[in-house]
Amino acid sequence: MKAHIRHIAHKRKGIVTESEKTVAKQSIEIGRATDQDIFLADSGVSYHHARINLLPDGTVSVSSVSRLGFYIEGKLVQNCLIQRNGEILIGVFNIKIEIDAKKDLVDITVEKIAEDIVEVAKERMLPTSLEQTWLSKRSTSWIGFILILVLFLGFPLAEFYDSNAKQVIAEFRLPGDDLWLSGEISSPHRHFGNDCNQCHQQPFVKVRDSACIDCHRKITVHADPDLYDLAELQQTRCATCHKEHNGTSHLIQTAQKLCSDCHGALLTDADSELTRITDFAIDHTEFKVSLMTRSGLSRNDPQAWQRISLDDPAIRHETGLVFPHDVHLDAGGVEGPLGNQVMACKDCHRTDASGNYMIPIAMEPHCQSCHRLEFDPDDLDRELPHSDLPNLRKMLNEYYSLKALRGGITDNDAPDLVTERRRPGKSLTRKEQEVALKWALEKAEFVAEEVVEFRSCNLCHKVERDPSVAAGWNIPEVNTAQSRWLPKGDFDHKSHRNSTCESCHEAGSSTRSEDVLLPKIAVCRECHGGQNSDRLLQSTCIECHDFHQQEQILMEVSHMGSQSNE
Amino acid sequence: MHQSVLSFRRSRYLWWCSTLCIAAIVAYWMHEPAMPPNGSTWLGYTLGTVGAVLILWLMWFGIRKRNYRSRMGTVHGWLSAHIYLGLGLITVVTLHTGFQFGWNLHSFTYVLMMLVIASGMVGVYCYLHFPRVMTEDSGESTADSLIRQIQEIDRQALILASEIDPETHDKVIKSIRRSAIGGNAWQLLFARGKTRRIEGLNLAPEQLIQDDPDNTDLRGSTMMFMAGNIASGHLDKSDATRRLSDLLIGQKTVLVKQLRRNLQIQAFMDIWLYFHVPLSFALLAALTAHIISVFFYW
Structure with a gap:
């Protein structure tokens, strides 16, 4: 078929433009795609919208290719036949079809419906997308952004920098830096916990040791700074280990790592006399007992003490006494002033007021009720004074x-x-x-x-006759005034009071007073496992050892100097 | 060929996201801090940094998608990464918190982030679901073409009405004026509009009059006027009247309904973004405050 296609366009200011072309094709394609014979630039038109065919009988068929269809005489249809002439409407385009049977030609006039009808319609249109409504992403974003910055940053900063603001915030109970609280404060610190600046004194500076030492004045260092000039000890802040804002139970670290990080690596340091220890259950040396020697030195003099491992076969405690435990603990009893008496440990060994440590053994309170110092059979109430x-x-x-x-x-x-x-x-x-x-x-x-x-005396003391001394006899110095045997550890009897004495101390079979009856580590390990034990009491280093060694110097002296310029 | 945003490049970013999450979980599991897990252990700082960088990068998507000249990957690829890495944040940041929550800025930031992610997940659903619904519903008709079709019906109705009599013409003009399209956000989302009175009634007009002759709501409507004209049969130009009634009651009602649903679906596809974007900026503010606060009170 041959078609003569005319495009009429109404431009602004009443200008009308026309363009014409003649096409000879089997069928004329109408659509929004640019390859279409009748190109309709309108979003209401499909890319391939409809097709015009000249039929053999001289009529023209218009059929919709897209589902949208087209209008003819006000009706939406998919197909139609045009006998001589007709008008169809696709999108905003009016397409007039006239058949010139003589010339075997179809005249097609495409005219865009006057824009103003559409424009008028548009004017009274309400929003058709959310973007056109009062909803706004931009303004709500700005409002939220600014509100949050003011509330969560502005208020706390104002409280920190401006005393007036601080007063207002406190007076009206407005949110301030309490919004920044990152976790529960430990109970001992809670009484001043609402004042962040007690600890956080300078912005963007980590909490300084001085803030801690202000209260904890008597806290001591871990090791002698002169002997152990280690960065780990000298430059570690209090807060490195004592992490606040994790509740009460975690303020003091109990993890094994705290110790084993250093004490596990000591083996590599050839100069160190310390032994490598990483875990109580599997990697801990035998206990070393501190024994006071009979040197005559004061007990405050370190020289008076000797530390010796319970593993050492030569270990002896020179008490200066003749004292067999087995005789006293004989199940058949021992003869006393009141007849036969079966003795128990507690008859002599008593804890002090704290319940933690044993009172040192002395003659008058512990022995003399049996070992009376009577001398005159005619006067049995009369006793000699001891130690004179x-x-x-x-x-x-x-x-x-x-x-x-x-x-x-x-x-x-x-x-x-x-x-x-x-x-x-x-x-x-x-x-x-x-x-x-x-x-x-x-x-x-x-x-x-x-x-x-x-x-009497010879029963417990090794007596030697010596005319050269005024008394006439030599009796060795007695050495039983010790109450702590493992001063580096924190063992206490109170927390073990539910165990019998015999479960740890093998006193019943001890025949010599020199025997050291402290239990070896193996005995402790019957109940205490390492940090990760799954069948024994999980025990980390801190269970028995203090980090801050009481005999060391104050942190105030040692530590703060090195950090003051940090 | 069209490829779902979720399966972009054989789900490349799904693998990235999985790797990130697994790495974070393994690290968290192996990490044995001397205190309860929290944001201030080395792992906590690491996860927090990764989370913050991810959040900034995810927000950069808003800029990237507007930058048509950018050659840094396709927007399609960026969106795929945006979705998967955004989901990965859930793991990374939850582990960063060490499961410590409270009534403070830090948990507030976390909650905001989770809300942003949740709104994003709604967005992904909308992005995948509604275009299909819309295609099934309206085929190729866009809202724009439906509007034009309705306007065309109005135009033809006016032409027809002017052929009948001035009263009818006046009625039709009023009807067109009244049948506004679109509406506020609420009306768009729930497919409600001012033309409710003439839509949704598929019954023949004659029957409506018989069923409920006293309905004042109906009585004033164009449809009732038309129905009355047809029923009375007094008008000479009954053919034109029927055509007019067919246009306004039959075709236009269907189109308006279709348009409302089209606009509704479009609104569904857009609404999540009105939460996602403002929440994202709220998150950015809270994140800024969070980072400054933890180092301010170090």
């Missing part, structure tokens, strides 16, 4: 002199003068007095020797 050997003879002499002068002594070997009872008011002659006092001196000498060497 130099005055022993003098005291006995005084005792027996008085008795001899009074007379009436029941002693077959004594002279009659001493044994006979005297009437009151009868006095001895000078000669008689000399006889009586001579006897008393001999008796005192005899009793002293008997008490010291055969009856």
